[in-house]
Amino acid sequence: MITVRAPATSANLGSGFDTFGAALARPADVVTVEKAETTSIEVTGVGAQYIPEDPEKNTVGAVVEALDAPAEIHIDKGVRPASGLGSSAASAAAAAVGLNELYDRGHSREELVPIAAKGEAVVSGVAHADNVAPAIVGGFTVTTPTGTHGVDTGVPLVACLPDVAVSTRDARRVVPETASMEDVVETVGNAATLTIGMCRSDPALVGEGMDDPVVTPERARLITGYDDVREAAFEAGAAGVTVSGAGPTVLAVCEEPRRRHIAAAMVDAFANAGVESRAYQTRIGRGATVL
Numbered sequence: 001m002i003t004v005r006a007p008a009t010s011a012n013l014g015s016g017f018d019t020f021g022a023a024l025a026r027p028a029d030v031v032t033v034e035k036a037e038t039t040s041i042e043v044t045g046v047g048a049q050y051i052p053e054d055p056e057k058n059t060v061g062a063v064v065e066a067l068d069a070p071a072e073i074h075i076d077k078g079v080r081p082a083s084g085l086g087s088s089a090a091s092a093a094a095a096a097v098g099l100n101e102l103y104d105r106g107h108s109r110e111e112l113v114p115i116a117a118k119g120e121a122v123v124s125g126v127a128h129a130d131n132v133a134p135a136i137v138g139g140f141t142v143t144t145p146t147g148t149h150g151v152d153t154g155v156p157l158v159a160c161l162p163d164v165a166v167s168t169r170d171a172r173r174v175v176p177e178t179a180s181m182e183d184v185v186e187t188v189g190n191a192a193t194l195t196i197g198m199c200r201s202d203p204a205l206v207g208e209g210m211d212d213p214v215v216t217p218e219r220a221r222l223i224t225g226y227d228d229v230r231e232a233a234f235e236a237g238a239a240g241v242t243v244s245g246a247g248p249t250v251l252a253v254c255e256e257p258r259r260r261h262i263a264a265a266m267v268d269a270f271a272n273a274g275v276e277s278r279a280y281q282t283r284i285g286r287g288a289t290v291l
């Protein structure tokens with residue numbers, strides 16, 4: 001029997017749609033796998049009632065199939081589903097790492113990324129790997145069709161999760177099909193700035209590079225109170241604010257001493273918009289860990 005903890009993740013980080021991702025130090029899913037003749041899945045924890053235990057519909061089922069590794073699987077959810085915090089990816093990443101070890105498949109962490117991404121296709125229709133990559137390798141990651149590159153950093157974050165659900169599948173429907181050259185140039189500049197910021201562990205530079213004129217404005221419309229929450233976070237000292245993944249979590253990057261004030265300001269701003277929320281005071285952290 002093997003138990004693996006895989007973290008929540010924040011994808012896109014604004015300027016890196018379907019490419020950038022970051023592992024969060026918390027929250028996390030804990031997945032236990034044990035060899036079996038046929039696969040069975042049990043889910044407990046946050047939002048478990050919304051998660052199918054049918055292997056055909058759960059993200060870990062696709063990982064079992066890809067690794068040809070039938071198992072009795074228990075998923076203890078710490079990452080709420082439909083959160084924009086890579087909930088579906090956390091389970092898939094933990095299962096990929098656990099089953100790879102249980103069956104001695106010998107894949108490297110990087111090789112497990114496209115395998116775990118097959119789970120994302122089950123829930124959103126697209127095997128986007130920007131959540132599973134940081135959930136497996138940790139830190140800040142850049143994932144393209146040719147592979148994953150990561151850098152370790154501990155940049156402080158606040159992830160404010162409102163008490164509403166946005167499914168990634170639905171939020172992908174509002175992504176524009178085209179972008180102007182002006183917006184492309186702005187996005188490339190921001191993405192490059194953010195990447196340098198991550199390499200230097202510099203929250204100010206990361207925040208400066210988070211803006212995205214193409215996808216984020218469309219996603220923000222799906223989140224009640226987004227503009228006020230963003231403004232409140234900046235007023236409290238955030239260096240950058242964006243939609244986490246497909247939303248509804250709003251992500252702020254900051255210097256550590258400002259983190260508590262920003263968390264409180266974001267929760268208050270959501271409350272003023274009539275939405276309950278909880279803020280995780282966290283940082284970029286490590287990937288899946290065998291316990």
Ligand SMILES: Nc1ncnc2c1ncn2[C@@H]1O[C@H](COP(=O)(O)OP(=O)(O)O)[C@@H](O)[C@H]1O
Nearest residue numbers: 058059081082083084086087088091123167168
């Ligand atoms: N192991 C799993 N963990 C979380 N959600 C899962 C899992 N397997 C299937 N799902 C489904 O995936 C959807 C949530 O995924 P998604 O919309 O991508 O949100 P998130 O941003 O939290 O990953 C829900 O419909 C949920 O039932």
Ligand SMILES: N[C@@H](CCOP(=O)(O)O)C(=O)O
Nearest residue numbers: 011018084085086168245246
């Ligand atoms: N690149 C994807 C990321 C979805 O992240 P999630 O945490 O909301 O599942 C997208 O933006 O659709």
